[in-house]
Amino acid sequence: MESGTSSPQPPQSDLLDVFPQKGLEPGDIVVLVLYFLFVLAVGLWSTVKTKRDTVKGYFLAGGDMVWWPGLFSVLMLAWIFLPIYIAGQVDMYAGAIFIQQSLHLDLYLAIVGLLAITAVYTVAGGLAAVIYTDALQTLIMLIGALTLMGYSFAAVGGMEGLKEKYFLALASNRSENSSCGLPREDAFHIFRDPLTSDLPWPGVLFGMSIPSLWYWCTDQVIVQRTLAAKNLSHAKGGALMAAYLKVLPLFIMVFPGMVSRILFPDQVACADPEICRKICSNPSGCSDIAYPKLVLELLPTGLRGLMMAVMVAALMSSLTSIFNSASTIFTMDLWNHLRPRASEKELMIVGRVFVLLLVLVSILWIPVIQASQGGQLFIYIQSISSYLQPPVAVVFIMGCFWKRTNEKGAFWGLISGLLLGLVRLVLDFIYVEPRCDQPDERPVLVKSIHYLYFSMILSTVTLITVSTVSWFTEPPSKEMVSHLTWFTRHDPVVQKEQAPPAAPLSLALSQNGMPEASSSSRVQFEMVQENMSKTHSCDMTPKQSKVVKAILWLCGIQDKGKEELPARPEPVIVSLEENPLVKTLLDVNLIFCVSCAIFIWGYFA
Template identity: 40%
Template sequence: MSSKKKNSSALDFFLASKNMHWIPVGASVFATNIGSGNFVGLAGSGAASGIGVASFELNAIFVLILLAWVFIPVYMAAEVNTMPEYLTKRFGGDRIRICIAVLSLLLYIFTKIAADLYAGALFIQLALGYDGDQGEFVSIFILLLVAAGFTIAGGLSALMWADLVQTVLMVIGAVGLMILSFRAVGGYNELVRKYVADEASGNASTCGVLPGYSMHLFRPILPGESDLPWTGMLTGMTISSIWFWCADQVTVQRVLAAKSLTHAKAGCLFAAVLKFLPMYLVVFPGMAARILYKNTVACSTPEVCSKVCGSKSGCTNIAYPELVLNLLPVAILCSLTSIFNSASTIFTMDIWSKIRKQASDVELLVVGRVSIVVLLAISVAWVPILRELRSAELFVYVNQVANFLAPPITAIFMMAILIPRTTEEGAFWGLMIGLFLGVARFVLEYCFPAPLCSLGLIDTRARWIKWFVDDIHYLHYGLLLFLVTFAITLTISLISQPTPATEEDKDAIIETELEKRLTNSCAIVLLVATVSIFVYYA
């Protein structure tokens, strides 16, 4: 009876009646991000090139504070349920809202859903011994039965409380696995020594050679010199992070479900504290896996890797599954349910409600649940393509796609909130041109990949394609997309009629002085701690 009552309206199903405590808010934000895709991706990148990938997690701490102090007060004052809806209230009209909604769904398919399905299926395949494409789809089907069924049956409130439980279980399991991993390689100092000294089997190829900067977060900036140039970390990484944490429905929907601004801020700070964990709980164990399983995780030729994991690009993605299956009896996967719920929210509220303006709550609930099934079908079709893409590292693939498609969204949201003179016309054309440039890079990146690491292969791509794809790092390209979108939006806004300010923009949300002091103090402590880690591992 209670479940039926809570899910009796679209607001209850999609936003948990906006009555959530800060603890489940923060835990849900963290669990939504650190699902199976991140466990596989972070550990795989750690195995491939060291601790550099942890900068994505540490960078999120800064951006979560930005979400709490800059974006959330505006969203709550505007009383919006989805991110595209905010743009409609800010600019008027529906074309930007629909474009952002469609683009968000595409990002969910190409990154979040497909990546989590691939990662979760990888766990199940290795655990149950399934081989080949048939085994992959059987594993995906098992995941879908659990995740989709839970999402369709329950609303956001049920998902967020489940995320709290999953967060506790994930942290406990990951801490145990981290301890076992360090013990297996002889401790932290031995892990660093063995990792730096390690050379992958089959060293006739350069594929398995570790970089000389594996224990540094800040890395060289010239093309081909490093996988994560420090200039891209400070710019492109931050831009895509602002989209993910401040303008993406999956994350913001959980914060909007908070009962007050103070609970929303506290939830963001709680999630930020938890973001310190992945570097130690996932990245370092991934590095340990490379040492412990040299013949599988550290395979160095396309032929060997194809036999080991079915991918010619490399097998570092199996680093965490190998640790789990060899050192722990159980693996815990999550985050798919949260993505399904947010994707159905955007489709229902921002697309279907425009097609059917008089739709009832019952119709919206049905459409939301059906849309989950459709999104799943499209995402499943993308998984085999994802497996065959150039990048051997799942985390790299996810962040490449995000930096090709998300920077225009980041630019539009930041200008909508921070620059009152931004107009609907400027935002629309800035978004369209930025999206076109992002899709162009996306197509070239995966239609004209570099040859696999193996002797005797010649790069036959045109020189301009090689320059465009290889010499412009994806993080730098994200910065360029942001700047182009910003410049076009600002230029057109200045020569077009200004958008009248709405009442929502003028409203304020009141906090007590004690609440402000507590949250501000916690934010300062978090910032100091994060900067200290960056300095230590610079």
């Protein structure tokens, strides 16, 4: 029976129209290729511009980055943990969905192509290349996403049209006797029912804030950028820029995704498992294709290629950051501990090889994510974060704000919290959430406790463990917590007596393969070694082929000869002082930014 209402109906798409209907045209391919070449040029330019032949230059961009590329910086300076593998693998899968479908390439072929471009300037340039290309790609992403937002709202009649048509966007093949595939009544609300909703408001307010605190305040990917800033004010400026950009995702990502359901309900909102499998190869649902579907169907030629570049930019930006940060942690914290006398050349090589290993792990993890994310990639990301990140965040907070926290308390807090989180993670992999039309026979621990509530439970268990163990064990000395907590950050600097300059000479002799000697004999022995090895050094240099030299240059390893001794490390000057005018300006922006966030939360609550 036809409805007599005159309200606009969303356009209907062909039932089994295999995603996507449109692909990239020659004009789009040209835009995409030009973008790739431009990004590679920027990345390789940064490898020449910046100092990358030292550990600090490669992993911290020489500690001389200005504030404007630090678009993804955070408000606090610290780091502690390494669960970045999952994030890298998730980003890889998300990008592969778009690339596979738009170019009709095999999933793994698309991934290998992306990794080849990403790895070139990450391995070659270090953090400097990552930051400069991130700054470029942020601009590209903003332009493309804002353009698509304009097209999306124009297609549905603005915000009012979105609110009206969204609840009418139903798949034509949906069973009338089933609630599967229906839009949620609270779709436009942030705070939802605490018991029956998909995102209960206590979990959003508290449970989600804990993993968020971990990511923005302790994750190496973010913190490494603040450590590369020139000073504290530059780091704050980058954090504020990131905070302003964080206002945009609601408008450039969430709302366009809802528009995609309105325009293509049979694909994006499919409810029948068999039809969903034919559309997007996932019987659980096809909500993951909402954004790329919108790009390929709505935008004209040229702009479609630009948005393809935007999607690839988002993927490459995340991957380069993750690869460089993971390499930093492995090289400086693990390898340096196993081989404390390792030379800078060895550390540089190890860091780059580890990036290549991460590339391999990322590819191998794709099928796991594809099988377990259940049609909603965001849910997969948040649930994994809620199981692994709260213990680290709690230990970090306790260490910063309670001077009584000690090593044993932190250790047992992490052990108890991570073991509990891993148990829930394994149960989630074993007992997959059933589809809408199937009974839920999962254990109570998995079925009844939302992952955001589990995040709160995990945080409480970790907090109790850290507090109890720290209280009943020996407290750390004042020297151990000096400058390492909020209350001791301004402690006076105690100058430690430095040994004579034998350490640099010892390192040089070690690199030359010579035996150890006393401090005085080291100086004399080095002088003899220098004079005797000049001819030998000249004989060895021509034997390096051009290919070997090119590889060494690409890795930032320069043969400086034996006549140059490693320079004595300059004393590190750490200052928390800020220009009063700049500090006031930053504080005002902080208050304004927080006010904007509170307003948006209140408006959509």
